[in-house]
Amino acid sequence: MVYQPEYDDNQDYAVMLDDVNVFYGDYQAVKDVTIPVEKGRITAFIGPSGCGKSTVLRAINRMNDLVEGARVTGNVQYHGKNLYDADVDPVEVRRRIGMVFQKPNPFPKSIYDNVAYGPRLLGVNKKPILDEIVEKSLRGAALWDEVKNDLRKSGLALSGGQQQRLCIARTIAVEPDIILMDEPASALDPIATQRIEQLMREELSEYTIIIVTHNMQQAQRASDYVAFFNIRKRDQNNQEIRWGELAEFGETDQVFNNPSSAETAEYIAGRFG
């Protein structure tokens, strides 16, 4: 029996994953994942490598559509709508649910054009409006003061940490509802990592954020909720299988200080994974 977190049927969640399964071709990567993601809070996905954290994250804004052979079943409930219904346009989904990737990936364009990319896609082309959006977004990503004098410089000329904040600025420029972050700090040094965490707590405090991380301290410091995934290797009938499952979900303090299962406790203590 797959772990089921407790949730309130009457609460309006930012996004509600309900028995989500993801397949890559014939291979089932994750099974029956249920996670209630609360509005305006930070939810962290943790778990050993290969347990399907990225897979679930990418299922939330339909990035898996881009992978040939990938298939999602179950319900990803967003504002009363299943994102996988036939009449949902993935382009619209991604505009509302933005994403920041593990490796900073600014476009080979100027800082300004990187940030203005999203608004322009939506048909915002007036220079004064774009100027305003660019400044607001860069401030929102705590990058403005560092780059305000050379917005024409290539985004690739920035340091890794700055690049990642540029990617965040780019994402919030289209004013999404939810920001998905897949190990956004794993390629950065401790100071740049700290900047990102601070950013999440302060400038981005209005956003619903889901972050995948391997860093337990980071999860503990930065998140309000934690979803712990684990790899299942045998099912109830002792058949050999291999998929990711949600092993525990709850408020961060509770999961870290008082985990309900032994495997969670072991993982958090760093004894495996």
Add this chain to the structure above:
Amino acid sequence: MTMESHTPTSSYMPDEATFKKRLAGRHRRAGAWLGFYYFAIGISLVALIALFGNVINEAFGSIAVQFEVDPDTLTEDGADLNSLDETQLAQILVDQLGGRIVVLIRDELSAVASEDFTSATLAQLVPNGTLPDGYEDATVEEVRALDSEEAMPVWRDLIALNVPKDGLLNLINDQIVSLEVVGSWPLLEALFAYDAPSETVDRIATIPTEIAALASELEDLRSETGGIAQAETALADARRDQADDATITSLREAVREQQARATDIETQIDQLDEELETLEDSSIVTEVAANYPDARIIRFQSWLDTQFLTTQMSSTPYEAGIRGAILGSLWLMAVVIVFALPVGVATAIYLNEYATDNFLNRLIETNVRNLAGVPSIIYGMLGLAVFVRVLEPFTSGSIFGVADAANGRTVLSAALTLGLLILPIIIINAQEALRAVPNALREASYGMGATKWQTIWKIVLPSALPGILTGLILSVSRAIGETAPLIVVGASTLLFTDPNGPFSKFTALPIQIYNWTARPQDQFRDIAAAAIIVLLVIVIALNSVAIVLRNRYAR
């Protein structure tokens, strides 16, 4: 050495001695390979040098020219013709041609029909021109009737006032100097086998006289009254008179002697001929001295000059130019790019970004790759069948109302053929460039809520552009040198008008080169070499642009 003290402990590692021995072997093998690389580079270098050397050797070198009138004798102090003004040049024409100047005016200057020429007034001959004062209304006949003291200045002024300086120089060259190139020699000979010692030249001058003397002696000897005939008659007489054996023997001896003398002279002549030939071949100067005693040698003549680049085709090599061929090649290039770039890139985008992995798409992709290897002549045959024949109304421009339909053998047909030829290369290169765009960029764009088309247009294509352009330029530089398909599609080899649009007849540099190298006369090979240099310069320039593009954007 301290390294010796480090001994591996595990048993499968070689011991010290074995290690040293094997190390020496490893270095030896590396050295052998390095030697092979040097050898390979050497071969490439030699091949390149031979290629360029050969072309340059042909395109520059000595020529021998002959004139009817030496241009230096035309001016009093041997001044350069270019330094004279119009009146002086016209004066030269008048002086040299005399009465024939009227014919020249009729053929080169007059605007009236030749049957009306003599009765026309000078003002009618040059409707918008300037005229010698006082003779505006005189007819040609009237001027001609004047005595030459008076008439010649009128003709001179008429020409001087109405023909530009270049035209006058051309007239002098055509009508008076009549330069003719009688021989040409490659650069190596001009450098290293130009001159001969003066004895050799003198000797060459004397040999023909010696030969002539010997030949006339031989002729005498063999004539009806010559030595041989006399001796034979004496012998015949003696036989008839039944002279004694001794006499007959001595007379027979005399005949034999005379014949031997003739053979001897023949041998001498042969030897002299041979000597002359060897002396002749020893240098350019001697060769000219022997064959064209009146010719003048220009030791360093470049067949590649501005005149060659800017004048039209001609059937005399010295006057031929490649303007038409250069323009034709440029037109081809332009139309090829306009056609092949969008089609090629669109195909690559479809195959790379849209096509799912199914049988049909794999078939298309495999075929594109195979098409890149199809010999160009086959494209030429396709172009002939499809563009020249079936699509003639389109390629000749007649459905667009272009009047002078060239039977479909137009720039457009040829460009479409070459376009097809390089399309697979463009597609493959563009696919390569698209594949090199990191997926992270695509994901980033999709993650922002971009559609597929926006992602391709705004992110993927700009990133792939340098690679796409590099491929385009390289393939265009291949197309520009293609000859076979153009011949099949029907390029003109002797085109006297400039190609001026997609629907005109055309020629191209490789066609011109091919055509000239196939001619028997040496000088055509010289101008072919000059044209090859032009073609190589274009191709190398294109390739350099491609290299710069690639380096500039290589990240």
